[in-house]
Amino acid sequence: MTAQSSPSHSTGTFDHRMTVFGTDEAFVADALAFLAEGLAAPDEPPPMAILAxxxxxxxxxxxxxxxxxxxxxxxxxxxxxxxxxxxxxxxAHLAGHAGPGGRMHLLMEPVWNGRAGRSPRESAEWIRYEALANLLFAPTATTAMCVYDTRTAGAVLIEAARRAHPDTGVYEDPARIAAELDAVPLPPTPSDTQWLAEPAPEAVRAWAAGRGLDPTDAEVFATAVTEAATLGQVTGALLWGEAPGCVCELSLAERIDDPLVGFVPPAAPEPAPGQGLWYARQTCAYVDVRRASGGGTAVRLQYT
Known part of the structure; x- marks a missing residue:
């Protein structure tokens, strides 16, 4: 079981912890101590436990x-x-419920036996989230403790997660973790792709509908592609796949190295056109931003 970090923290410092256990008794002991800390914290609403x-x-x-x-x-x-x-x-929850500066205690357990753990690809994206959370929520005074049960989360996953939590002794720069995840090659582009010089919404929508997406999903996918295209100058797009797993890869002239691109919540976090890559990330299962071999950037969007 990892040791918990000190209970006090200053305003604007995200306190991101991790607890690992293999028995119900160990879980209860850690959870009760954490929740008691939240209940005793000044200027905070009641703590939240988001668990199995x-x-x-x-x-x-x-x-x-x-x-x-x-x-x-x-x-x-x-x-x-x-x-x-x-x-x-x-x-959204912190904006609507936290105390001053984002003060709140959150006890959180991802669904490792569900979507988050159903494949190495999914697990890698959740480790990315754990790492980038240290940057995304750094301006808040939120205290979060992530729950890792060795009976549902595998050893490889837990060791990867340790690197994303500052209280473990093996914490690493979130940007480095993101870069490592991005170094894993994506599935190769198939031979039966459709090329578009310009991914106009109506062209993407028509293609997606022709590949089996219903009109609503085809519209959302086309909008996501359009929003992603606002990142820079699009030099072409490739489309492939069948519903529901339709894929579009945009080629951008610009090089984009920011690991947080599309993850920073806008003022109104509900997905809506005009939010750029944030909208695309909210509506697509996967959005990958990678350096292109010939320079520039490749942005790959997979609907589901």
Whole structure:
């Protein structure tokens, strides 16, 4: 079990912790200590526990009458989509419920036996989220403790997550972790692609509909491509795949190296046209921004 970091932190310093355990008793001990810290913190709303249903039951029993002072939410109601969706959910919740400066205690368990852990690709994106959270939420005074149960999260995943949490002793620069994840090659472009000199919305929408997306999804996908294209000068686009996994790869003349591009929540975090790559990340399962071999940037969007 990892040691918890000191309970105090200054305004504007995101306190991102990790606890690892393999028994119910160890989970309850760590969770109760963390929630007690949140309940005692000044200028904070009640702490939130976002966990698997069985762990919520354990907490209710352990808290007794104090359970009414803690927000208890099944993690399947919080983590409902991609890692980028989790960024939006956290940003919106803090904006609407946190105390001054974002003060709030959040006990959080990703759905490792669901979407987040269903493939190495999904797990890598969630490690990216864990790492980038240190930058995205740095301006807040939020305290988050991520729950890793060795019975549901594998050893490789846990070791990767340790590098994304400052209290583990093996923490690494989030940008370095993101770069390592980006060094893993994407699936090669198939031979049966359609090339567009300019990815006009109507052309992408028509192509997506022809590949089996219903009109609503085809519209959302075309809008995501259009929003991603605002990153720079588009020199061409490739389209391939069948519904629901339609893919578009944009070639941009500019080189984009910012690991946070498309992850920073806008003033209104609900997805809407005009938000650029944020909209694309919120509506597509995967958005990859990679250096192109001949210079510039390749932006690959996969709808589901």
């Amino acid at each position: 249903p069985d762990k919520l039951d354990l907490l209710r029993d352990a808290l007794g009458t104090d359970a009414r002072h803690v927000g208890l939410l099944p993690h399947t109601d919080w983590y409902t989509g991609s890692a980028a969706n989790a960024v939006a959910r956290a940003a």
